[in-house]
Amino acid sequence: MDKKYDSQALLVNISTDNWLYTPVYASSNLNLIFFYTSTGKDTKYFEHFKEGNKSVFFVNGSSTQGEKLIDGEIKLEDSTRGLVSLKAYKKHLTTEASGKVVEQIQIQLQQNIS
Template identity: 55%
Template sequence: MREDANTKKILLTVLILAVVLSSFFVLDFKVAKSETRANSRIAAYSTGEPQIDFPGRIYLYVEGNDVLSGFLREKIRAELEKVGMDVEDAETFEEKYDYQALLVNVRESEGLYTPVYSSSSLELMYFYSSTGEDTQYFEKFKEGNVTRVFKNTGSQEGKKLMDGELELQDSTKGIVSRKAYRKHLAEEAAKNIVDQLQQQIRDIP
């Protein structure tokens, strides 16, 4: 009988530990302090006198179906909506959209996750078109083509194109679930991208 009681205690302890550990990978909680450094670069090109509808309607395309890309899509949408944008999710990459578009790609993501300490290095690139055209440049920059030659097609309609790169270095200490940590990274990246976008639009031409 005593052996049965001890066995039950061991099984109960193992079960409790399993539940606690699994909660760090499933639930969403964060009681931690983060130190995040962002290094961004953006290049812009304008023709004519761009009439940008900002705030206005915008297509948002975030490439990838992984968890981090999903959180990034959610956070960028939220940041754009904060500044008054009407955001429409683009499910697929298109050579031309009906109106202005922001396209984002996660180039590289490396990191370490533990329930009490996490660190990450995140690299993203993004492309903006005030008319929804010229999205072929997104594909070129994503593939590592760093030569930026924007051609003027002779159109009388003004437009503005931007391409940017963002590197995030993050260190988080404290109790944090994996889900919450990924959301934290996505939120920091989203804020930086939308801030850069607003600054460039204010600086037209």
């Protein structure tokens, strides 16, 4: 993926998904990886990270624009009981996953500022 974006880009991939759904019980174990670039460039790192290459080296191109590159891995476990549709359960997982990704990005940004 050499595609460049005009502005910030957040790329998320589900690397492992084990889930079970019935109308009265649903559970899931998801492994998510994410990559954030503040300028929309350098999305090539996400492809290496997504393929399981943990040894990704970020190269500083001496940019004066202060590009931020953030990556991470999140494990999401969920167990839901009660009457729930598959569509509603997928929406629930999406909401949980997006909240965790945003939380991790905020934590890493705060650590970089400190």
